[in-house]
Amino acid sequence: xxxxxxxxxxxxxxxxxxxxxxxxxxxxxxxxxxxxxxxxxxxxxxxxxxxxxxxxxxxxxxxxxxxxxxxxxxxxxxxxxxxxxxxxxxxxxxxxxxxxxxxxxxxxxxxxxxxxxxxxxxxxxxxxxxxxxxxxxxxxxxxxxxxxxxxxxxxxxxxxxxxxxxxxxxxxxxxxxxxxxxxxxxxxxx
Amino acid sequence: xxxxxxxxxxxxxxxxxxxxxxxxxxxxxxxxxxxxxxxxxxxxxxxxxxxxxxxxxxxxxxxxxxxxxxxxxxxxxxxxxxxxxxxxxxxxxxxxxxxxxxxxxxxxxxxxxxxxxxxxxxxxxxxxxxxxxxxxxxxxxxxxxxxxxxxxxxxxxxxxxxxxxxxxxxxxxxxxxxxxxxxxxxxxxxxxxxxxxxxxxxxxxxxxxxxxxxxxxxxxxxxxxxxxxxxxxxxxxxxxxxxxxxxxxxxxxxxxxxxxxxxxxxxxxxxxxxxxxxxxxxxxx
Numbered sequence: 139x140x141x142x143x144x145x146x147x148x149x150x151x152x153x154x155x156x157x158x159x160x161x162x163x164x165x166x167x168x169x170x171x172x173x174x175x176x177x178x179x180x181x182x183x184x185x186x187x188x189x190x191x192x193x194x195x196x197x198x199x200x201x202x203x204x205x206x207x208x209x210x211x212x213x214x215x216x217x218x219x220x221x222x223x224x225x226x227x228x229x230x231x232x233x234x235x236x237x238x239x240x241x242x243x244x245x246x247x248x249x250x251x252x253x254x255x256x257x258x259x260x261x262x263x264x265x266x267x268x269x270x271x272x273x274x275x276x277x278x279x280x281x282x283x284x285x286x287x288x289x290x291x292x293x294x295x296x297x298x299x300x301x302x303x304x305x306x307x308x309x310x311x312x313x314x315x316x317x318x319x320x321x322x323x324x325x326x327x328x
Numbered sequence: 329x330x331x332x333x334x335x336x337x338x339x340x341x342x343x344x345x346x347x348x349x350x351x352x353x354x355x356x357x358x359x360x361x362x363x364x365x366x367x368x369x370x371x372x373x374x375x376x377x378x379x380x381x382x383x384x385x386x387x388x389x390x391x392x393x394x395x396x397x398x399x400x401x402x403x404x405x406x407x408x409x410x411x412x413x414x415x416x417x418x419x420x421x422x423x424x425x426x427x428x429x430x431x432x433x434x435x436x437x438x439x440x441x442x443x444x445x446x447x448x449x450x451x452x453x454x455x456x457x458x459x460x461x462x463x464x465x466x467x468x469x470x471x472x473x474x475x476x477x478x479x480x481x482x483x484x485x486x487x488x489x490x491x492x493x494x495x496x497x498x499x500x501x502x503x504x505x506x507x508x509x510x511x512x513x514x515x516x517x518x519x520x521x522x523x524x525x526x527x528x529x530x531x532x533x534x535x536x537x538x539x540x541x542x543x544x545x546x547x548x549x550x551x552x553x554x555x556x557x558x559x560x561x562x563x564x565x566x567x568x569x570x571x572x573x574x575x576x577x578x579x580x581x582x583x584x585x586x587x588x589x590x591x592x593x594x595x596x597x598x599x600x601x602x603x604x605x606x607x608x609x610x611x612x613x
Contacts, residue, residue, distance in 0.1 A: 219476045263382070311371070312508050
């Protein structure tokens with residue numbers, strides 16, 4: 139397993155180097171958005187409006203935190219399931235989004251768009267929100283405050299552990315990793 | 329007849345909501361440690377190490393283990409000789425959820441309707457399942473359920489002719505298609521028999537068993553073992569990164585059913601498997 143220390147925004151050659159299954163530590167600025175924020179961003183674009191931040195070269199973390207206690211930067215802050223965002227993702231990739239951080243399988247449509255526009259999908263461990271929270275050094279709501287946990291936040295992260303789930307060539311760890319360890323059940327899984 | 333003040337129920341629910349969201353049970357922790365020792369995939373081991381580190385950080389800081397602190401699913405087994413005083417039982421439970429999720433800094437994830445989708449702001453209403461049981465006590469289980477795993481659950485009304493093989497194949501197919509999404513290693517709850525609604529509630533209740541605790545019927549226990557082996561051959565592994573540790577347990581419960589029926593419900597829980605049970609004793613009058 140190769141391991142990289144990366145700082146956002148990722149350079150084009152860094153994105154190309156990464157392969158599904160590689161381990162990374164992410165530092166720098168990332169933005170949060172999940173279901174409701176995605177819907178609003180796409181509705182805005184379709185109405186001819188502008189996105190609330192310049193997404194070119196940026197990374198979106200699909201995450202809605204628990205409330206922070208006094209003195210905390212943010213509450214528990216682990217990834218949510220990415221598949222629900224698949225419907226919206228190709229339009230954001232087309233506009234220059236270059237990275238996503240979440241968990242769970244992506245549709246072929248998203249993977250095709252990632253190949254086309256040269257993007258990478260990183261996985262953070264689902265159900266590790268307390269640990270991942272400790273890697274977040276600042277958090278600020280920058281848009282859609284009314285959405286509460288679903289508001290868009292600008293996060294500064296430091297050495298956040300992640301794994302490359304889908305690389306810019308479309309290789310998918312969820313498929314290749316599974317193939318490596320499966321003993322196929324005949325006849326059931328078409 | 330025995331009595332119990334509704335306030336005591338509220339207070340207990342509040343505490344359980346907070347504890348079960350921030351502290352991983354010792355049983356789950358040791359099962360995950362066993363999984364780490366058995367796992368052969370390097371990415372799978374990384375994920376399990378991260379999950380165990382998370383449990384330490386969460387407990388020390390009383391930070392929720394997962395940001396999805398779930399729908400508050402409550403099971404209440406109410407003794408038929410118990411009289412609850414000082415308020416409505418359902419409201420007492422919801423007040424406990426309201427206070428637990430607010431005072432415990434837990435995420436409020438409930439919207440007021442499937443179409444209006446406005447956040448209720450306090451994670452109520454809870455999903456409550458009542459049973460009436462003999463005695464004068466109330467046993468309450470709080471099982472916050474994350475939606476990542478809940479969304480991967482499924483029901484099938486099998487034909488009786490499909491038999492055990494049809495049921496098993498549906499369970500394997502459901503887990504296989506769920507893949508990484510429910511945050512493996514998972515617990516698989518299965519309800520077979522009754523009606524559609526009965527099967528789903530059995531599947532949810534089956535998630536409350538501790539790992540290693542099999543169905544008391546040796547035949548069903550054998551089916552659980554066989555299904556666990558098959559699931560761990562799927563290759564999904566911890567967090568779906570590939571590996572041998574996909575599920576920690578398969579828990580199946582069964583119930584008599586109709587001559588024309590073979591309902592099967594599969595409810596999946598993530599690796600945290602949050603749940604906690606407390607019995608409050610009614611006081612003699």
